[in-house]
Amino acid sequence: MIQILNLTKDYDSLRAVDQINFNINEGEIIGFLGPNGAGKSTTLKMMTSFLPPTDGNVIVDDLNIYDNSKEIRKLIGYLPESNPLYMEMTVYEYLEFVSKAREIPESKFKSVLKKTIEKTGLASVISKPISTLSKGYKQRVGLAQAIIHDPKIIILDEPTSGLDPNQIVEIRELIKELGKEKTLIISSHILQEVQAVCDRIVIINKGKIVADGSTEELKAGFKGRNRLHINFIGNANIVDEIPEKIPGTKISSLEKKDMSSEVIVEYSSDSDFRPEIYQWIKSTDIILLEMRREHVSLEEVFHSLTLEGGDSNEI
Amino acid sequence: MRYSMLIAKKEIKSFFDSPAGYVTLAFFLILTGWFFANPLFLIGQADLRTMFNVVPIIYIFFIPAITMGLISKEKSSGTYETLATFPINDSEIVMGKFFASVGIIAFGLLFTFVHLITILILGKNVDFGQFISGYFGLLLLGSVYSAIGIFGSSLSKNQIVSFLISLIIVIFFYLIQQLVIFLPQFLSAFFQYISTGYHFSNLSRGVIDTRDLIYFFSLIYGFLFLSTKIMESRKW
Ligand SMILES: Nc1ncnc2c1ncn2[C@@H]1O[C@H](COP(=O)(O)OP(=O)(O)O)[C@@H](O)[C@H]1O
Numbered sequence: 001m002i003q004i005l006n007l008t009k010d011y012d013s014l015r016a017v018d019q020i021n022f023n024i025n026e027g028e029i030i031g032f033l034g035p036n037g038a039g040k041s042t043t044l045k046m047m048t049s050f051l052p053p054t055d056g057n058v059i060v061d062d063l064n065i066y067d068n069s070k071e072i073r074k075l076i077g078y079l080p081e082s083n084p085l086y087m088e089m090t091v092y093e094y095l096e097f098v099s100k101a102r103e104i105p106e107s108k109f110k111s112v113l114k115k116t117i118e119k120t121g122l123a124s125v126i127s128k129p130i131s132t133l134s135k136g137y138k139q140r141v142g143l144a145q146a147i148i149h150d151p152k153i154i155i156l157d158e159p160t161s162g163l164d165p166n167q168i169v170e171i172r173e174l175i176k177e178l179g180k181e182k183t184l185i186i187s188s189h190i191l192q193e194v195q196a197v198c199d200r201i202v203i204i205n206k207g208k209i210v211a212d213g214s215t216e217e218l219k220a221g222f223k224g225r226n227r228l229h230i231n232f233i234g235n236a237n238i239v240d241e242i243p244e245k246i247p248g249t250k251i252s253s254l255e256k257k258d259m260s261s262e263v264i265v266e267y268s269s270d271s272d273f274r275p276e277i278y279q280w281i282k283s284t285d286i287i288l289l290e291m292r293r294e295h296v297s298l299e300e301v302f303h304s305l306t307l308e309g310g311d312s313n314e315i
Numbered sequence: 316m317r318y319s320m321l322i323a324k325k326e327i328k329s330f331f332d333s334p335a336g337y338v339t340l341a342f343f344l345i346l347t348g349w350f351f352a353n354p355l356f357l358i359g360q361a362d363l364r365t366m367f368n369v370v371p372i373i374y375i376f377f378i379p380a381i382t383m384g385l386i387s388k389e390k391s392s393g394t395y396e397t398l399a400t401f402p403i404n405d406s407e408i409v410m411g412k413f414f415a416s417v418g419i420i421a422f423g424l425l426f427t428f429v430h431l432i433t434i435l436i437l438g439k440n441v442d443f444g445q446f447i448s449g450y451f452g453l454l455l456l457g458s459v460y461s462a463i464g465i466f467g468s469s470l471s472k473n474q475i476v477s478f479l480i481s482l483i484i485v486i487f488f489y490l491i492q493q494l495v496i497f498l499p500q501f502l503s504a505f506f507q508y509i510s511t512g513y514h515f516s517n518l519s520r521g522v523i524d525t526r527d528l529i530y531f532f533s534l535i536y537g538f539l540f541l542s543t544k545i546m547e548s549r550k551w
């Protein structure tokens with residue numbers, strides 16, 4: 001339904017989004033995950049036609065953001081990261097303004113408003129000025145703004161950031177509810193956030209997509225990438241020869257301590273090099289203290305993918 | 316156009332919802348009243364020319380004050396992002412802001428009709444042709460300054476900066492005419508042509524000339540066009 005093709009954005013000399021590609025199917029709930037500054041908001045701003053891309057395209061059905069920006073905007077409901085609202089307006093006034101901007105016929109406004117405030121739980125504050133609302137309620141107003149025109153695609157940029165735990169649970173429930181009938185894209189820099197509601201997770205780091213798959217796929221894909229922790233006493237530099245002696249392995253880290261050293265050896269998903277490594281250790285004069293294969297959680301996937309200089313492109 | 320009216324309505328409503336709006340408008344009325352009443356009491360003289368001389372000067376501060384927040388506030392608060400992702404063009408947003416400013420000015424001008432009534436009560440003659448064309452001129456002049464104000468507002472996220480930019484441009488267009496006498500002839504004709512005062516003076520004398528109209532409309536179009544380009548560039 002949505003194709004993101006080679007999408008790229010430069011801010012002057014900074015490349016914030018670097019030739020990213022991914023597709024979103026109808027009805028999917030996508031978590032767009034990445035640390036701060038990864039390029040999430042920039043990507044979403046290009047998808048919503050707020051920012052023109054430096055290169056690449058976004059295609060929605062058979063529309064593209066260069067020639068059909070207006071039509072695409074009609075299909076999308078968007079909640080920007082900062083949840084900007086007209087603070088001096090009441091909730092009612094604001095939603096009335098939005099519904100006009102969204103071309104909802106006046107005759108339908110009443111029923112649309114009723115449905116929207118039911119979904120977002122705004123009934124009790126409908127005539128209050130937005131400036132007087134709590135952060136959680138402001139977020140609901142932002143959500144109401146994004147869904148009032150019943151869009152096929154809903155894009156929420158960090159919808160729960162800055163909320164307290166109770167508010168987060170409430171907003172998450174709302175989002176889950178919305179996800180039942182819509183194509184939903186939610187960005188976050190917190191893994192649990194997207195894990196809780198999304199079918200699929202796209203991870204972005206430094207402007208590049210570093211992983212894309214269902215929560216299960218990402219877990220499995222990474223578990224297969226074995227990490228063998230080897231704790232030993234002896235000349236630490238000798239481990240450099242492991243990748244030469246045993247093709248298919250590589251050293252992901254080496255930590256030298258006073259007494260012992262720890263090396264982490266990584267190898268691809270479908271092989272088990274433990275016997276070879278054990279043989280190699282026997283052939284040297286290092287003393288093995290511990291050898292342990294690591295169980296990797298999705299959280300760790302996220303961390304390792306987004307670590308400074310991490311090997312992200314191998315997945 | 317429909318969107319422009321929607322945005323204009325929102326701005327006018329928010330202007331009249333805020334104390335700052337009322338204060339600005341009150342200042343406008345008090346100042347015009349004061350300048351108008353002074354000669355009336357001092358030398359028993361009052362006519363439309365007083366209005367037509369005084370309002371353009373008050374405009375210099377009044378209009379940048381009205382327009383300063385129109386776009387800059389949407390940028391600083393981030394609401395421009397929501398607005399621009401509605402199916403609305405930047406040009407429609409800019410036009411809406413412009414209409415809002417012109418609407419508020421028209422409202423202010425409407426109140427100065429009290430002065431006209433004073434003149435009538437005093438039994439002086441009022442040339443209705445001059446009245447109509449002069450007020451039309453004031454509205455056009457206000458529209459030009461509004462377009463300049465929108466332009467200033469599109470240049471900065473900061474209202475005060477926007478105000479100062481607009482103020483400087485408006486003063487430039489206003490003062491040019493005063494500089495004309497210091498300039499060599501070939502320049503003076505040009506500077507006279509680009510000064511707002513020169514074109515307004517024709518209208519305030521009751522002369523409606525297409526050349527003046529073209530001048531006013533080109534300036535309006537030019538500044539609104541530039542504002543739209545700035546907003547479309549998203550580099551702000
Ligand atoms: N308007 C802008 N001008 C210049 N740099 C920007 C702008 N917006 C974002 N950036 C930079 O682009 C990078 C990506 O930002 P952003 O898309 O906001 O990331 P995220 O939403 O993932 O935190 C960051 O390094 C950020 O500093």
Ligand SMILES: [Mg+2]
Nearest residue numbers: 040041042081
């Ligand atoms: Mg962001």
